[in-house]
Amino acid sequence: MNWETTAVILIGYQKDYFAHDGILRGVIEEADRNNHILQNTLRLLEQLKDTNATIIQTPIIFTKDYGELVNPVGILKAIKEVQAFQEGASGADIIPELEVYGDRIITVAGKRGLNAFSNTQLDQVLRSNKIESVLLAGAVTSICIDSTGRAAHEKDYQVSILSDCTASRTIMEQDFYCEHIFPLYANVLSSSSLFS
Numbered sequence: 001m002n003w004e005t006t007a008v009i010l011i012g013y014q015k016d017y018f019a020h021d022g023i024l025r026g027v028i029e030e031a032d033r034n035n036h037i038l039q040n041t042l043r044l045l046e047q048l049k050d051t052n053a054t055i056i057q058t059p060i061i062f063t064k065d066y067g068e069l070v071n072p073v074g075i076l077k078a079i080k081e082v083q084a085f086q087e088g089a090s091g092a093d094i095i096p097e098l099e100v101y102g103d104r105i106i107t108v109a110g111k112r113g114l115n116a117f118s119n120t121q122l123d124q125v126l127r128s129n130k131i132e133s134v135l136l137a138g139a140v141t142s143i144c145i146d147s148t149g150r151a152a153h154e155k156d157y158q159v160s161i162l163s164d165c166t167a168s169r170t171i172m173e174q175d176f177y178c179e180h181i182f183p184l185y186a187n188v189l190s191s192s193s194l195f196s
Contacts, residue, residue, distance in 0.1 A: 023083070057107050142173055
């Protein structure tokens with residue numbers, strides 16, 4: 001792996017998903033309980049902190065009135081109904097486990113939907129850092145990870161999904177995406193394989 005041209009993109013590592021009392025904790029709890037997504041991600045970050053890899057987080061944050069969500073459906077409708085990822089609310093905060101890395105993790109703001117490239121400067125940040133390959137980690141596998149992965153592929157990045165650092169709604173869904181969907185446009189890897 002050429003870390004100088006590789007970026008790890010962290011999606012959704014926010015309290016509403018990963019805190020024990022997070023509003024949307026139940027969405028990923030089953031898969032996280034068995035796959036230890038957060039522990040795997042933190043182990044990966046420890047291994048990467050002294051490399052040349054670019055590490056980026058793309059938090060999703062909505063305005064207080066969710067005005068940007070016009071006629072939302074699916075998970076975006078649920079987010080609005082339970083008032084998750086709301087600007088100024090603690091649930092929108094990055095989990096403290098990532099905060100310890102400080103400036104080592106670049107924050108790309110503006111994500112208000114499923115795809116981390118939409119309404120953000122993510123593509124510009126990647127290109128300014130001469131990134132060719134992206135590794136995706138976070139939540140939710142079938143939604144934000146898939147949307148961002150497809151967009152990255154269409155922008156000519158080499159895409160890899162970290163199967164043990166992504167959280168789905170169920171184990172079955174996680175397995176289905178990693179075995180049947182992601183291989184259509186990306187490599188599927190475990191984080192441990194990056195350093196073996």
